[in-house]
Amino acid sequence: QVQLVESGGGLVQAGESLRLSCAPSRSISRFDPEAWYRQAPGKQRELVAKFSSDGTTNYADSVKGRFTISRDHAKKTMYLQMNNLKPEDTAVYSCVASIVYYNLNSEPVAERSYGQGTQVTVSS
Secondary structure (H helix, E strand, O other): OOOOEEOOOEEEEEOEEEEEEEEOOOOOEEEEEEEEEEOOOOOOOEEEEEEEEOOOOOEEEOOOOEEEEEEOOOOOOEEEEEOOHHHOOEEEEEEEEEEEEEEEOEEEEEEEEEEOOEEEEOOO
């Protein structure tokens, strides 16, 4: 099985920046990144940014103008550039992507894969 692995989280002060990355745990055949989500303690999971089917990007109102979602098809990696971070951005950020890989029987497997998340903490 293949999982998505997020990295780049950490503890920063308000106004600073972080760049999150999302990549598969091993080599895969196809990587179609979909979105970044976040979940703060005691709150529901929130869609932060996503790619639409036509390739355009959409953002939650709370992050518009500050966050940018992007992807590198050659590296099979999705990014979330987060600028001017605020304490309310503190959450676990996770990614979602549709992937195709070959199992031990050399059979193609297509599935939607989720990451475990990376913690982002913004101090005031």
